[in-house]
Amino acid sequence: MNFIDYLPTLKNENITKNFKYKFTVFTPVYNRESTIHRVFNSLNKQTFKDFELILINDGSTDSSHEVILELLKTASFKVNYINNSENQHKMACYFQAIDLAQGKFLIILDSDDECVENALNIFNETYNSIPKNKREIISGITSLCMDVSGQLIGEKFPEHHYYSNTFRKNIYFPNSGERWGFTKTEILKRIKINPNMFSRGLIPEGLIWEFISSQGYETLYINEILRIYHTDTSNRLSNINHKKNSFGVAVYSISVINWFSGDYIFKKPKYFLKRTYTLLRAANYLNYKKQDYLRAIPNKGLKKIFEIGWHFKHLF
Structure with missing residues (x-):
């Protein structure tokens, strides 16, 4: 067994695609018949309209598919809906969405959460405010989250516009709490990941963010609360099962040790x-x-x- 074979790498070729939208919102769904409406409600209310939704139902065993078909009728935005017959886990669906994404920026909105109505507008305006000579090294923007009662989750960043990366943020602000943001699609499309990893349980999303950090990219962290984070579901994708997800945890730990x-x-x-x-x-x-x-x-x-x-x- 060679764990190094499972570390992500960056393809040499540049992505020069002319993106059709400013944002691609990606939502993975697994048994979310009772919560997926939050995503549609949030996106229908967005004041910024230049976006698409890639919605992947990842082999749900409840009535998520039927609920989604009804919600599609209410969408005021473009939806690319994929109904996977078998569960592949979130990371596999994420790279499935990356391949399909037609937005310049890609953002994950989980199927049991919401965002505020001007979230995409704030992201867009904030990115446009970044000095042009700095934009090339910026991989994306990350904002704050609140719970359903409106309370901030975690702590604010040291500055309203704070430049760092995922690794440095994690070591210097380990208790910063839940965050939410977008990543440049052109960077994500260049990431090469071993597909054999997808069948080995949940892979931490942090593996991708840490890898991007290792490549010299920066993230702009802003003290704007843009996502409403729900904790009322027992089988959230972020829950940790040490035995089931041990392979992903091992690769993540080895990756961070190698890179930093x-x-x-x-x-x-x-x-x-x-x-x-x-x-x-x-x-x-x-x-x-x-x-x-x-x-x-x-x-x-x-x-x-x-x-x-x-x-x-x-x-x-």
């Missing part, structure tokens, strides 16, 4: 110790040899810690 430990191991050693711990915990549920993991860890210190921890991983 060289520059940050002495600045933030606790962060990489945590990632090593997470990797050991995931290894409990995976049938791979110790050497498979050691080959994928570039840092000698973390490699040694993992080797010692291997004998105690059943306790994690």
Whole structure:
């Protein structure tokens, strides 16, 4: 087993496609018959109309398909609806949507959440306000979220317009809370990911955001509350099942260690110790040899810690 084969890479070719819309909104659906209406309600109310919705029903076993067919009749915007016969998990659907996307910016709106009516307008105006000489290195914009009672989730960013990236934000603001934003579609279309990973449980979305960070792109973080985050569903896509999703967690941990430990191991050693711990915990549920993991860890210190921890991983 070579874990390095599962790390994303960036295709050399540039994407020069003339996009048809400013935004592509992507919504994956799995057993959301009672909540998918929130997405349609939110998008119908948008003050900015230059967008499409790519809606992928990922093998739902409830009445999501029938509900969606009725909601399509109410849509005041373009919808590209795909009804997958089998469940592929969110990451596979995301790359399915990336291939189909005709918007310059791609944004995920989960099937049990909402956004405020001027969300896309604020994203568009904020991007246009970025100095032209800086736009090339900006991968996207990320905003704040609130719960259904209107309370901010997490903390505000240090500045109203705060330039950073996913990795630096995670290590310097680890308790920042739920966030929401868009990514340039041209960057996403260049990402190459091993499709064999899609059948191995849930893959953390952070794998993509961390990879984009590793390629030198920045994100603009803004203190605008644009998404309404619901917590009333028990089987949210963001829920963690350590056994079921252990492969994705292992690849994520190995990726972060490979991409960032060289520059940050002495600045933030606790962060990489945590990632090593997470990797050991995931290894409990995976049938791979110790050497498979050691080959994928570039840092000698973390490699040694993992080797010692291997004998105690059943306790994690």
